[in-house]
Amino acid sequence: MMTLIVNGVPHQLDIDPSTPLLYALRNQLGLHGAKFGCGLGQCGACTVIVGDKPVFSCLMPVAAIGTRSVRTIEGLGSTDKPGKLQQAFIDKQAAQCGYCIAGMVMRAQALLDRVPSPTDEQISAHMEPNLCRCGTHMRILAAIRQAGQPA
Incomplete structure (x- = not known):
C-alpha cells in the first residue's frame, strides 16, 4: 500500500511501486488531465508538479514520489472556476x-x-x-x- 497526496487529498493505493505516476493518476485515481503522449519524457503531455518541480509523470515511478505532494491540472481550477x-x-x-x-x-x-x-x-x-x-x-x-x- 502506498499513500499519494494528489491535489491536497491523500490516497491509499495498492499499486506496484514501479508503476509510472501517469498510470496511477489516470487508472487508479481517475484524473485524466495528464495525457500519455510519447512515454519517453520527450513531449510533456504528461507533465504534473511533484513537490515544486514539473515532472514527466510517464517516467516517474510512484515509489520515487516519497512524501512529496502531486499537483495535476484538476487541482488548479474547474470548468466553472478556472485558475x-x-x-x-x-x-x-x-x-x-x-x-x-x-x-x-x-x-x-x-x-x-x-x-x-x-x-x-x-x-x-x-x-x-x-x-x-x-x-x-x-x-x-x-x-x-x-x-x-x-x-
Whole structure:
C-alpha cells in the first residue's frame, strides 16, 4: 500500500511501486488531465508538479514520489472556476487540439509558483521541454505572460 497526496487529498493505493505516476493518476485515481503522449519524457503531455518541480509523470515511478505532494491540472481550477493561469490560456486561445495543454499549464504553473512575474527569456527556457504539435507556442507564451502580470 502506498499513500499519494494528489491535489491536497491523500490516497491509499495498492499499486506496484514501479508503476509510472501517469498510470496511477489516470487508472487508479481517475484524473485524466495528464495525457500519455510519447512515454519517453520527450513531449510533456504528461507533465504534473511533484513537490515544486514539473515532472514527466510517464517516467516517474510512484515509489520515487516519497512524501512529496502531486499537483495535476484538476487541482488548479474547474470548468466553472478556472485558475488564473487556466483563464489566461482561455483568454489567449492557447489550445488548438488541446492534447498538450494540461502539461503546458502545469509546467507554466511550476514556473509562476517560483517566479511570479517571469521574463520572456525565463518563460521560453522553462517551457522548452514541452512540445505543442499544433504550433500555438506564441499564444501559450502570451498566456503565461498574462498570468504573470500583477492583478
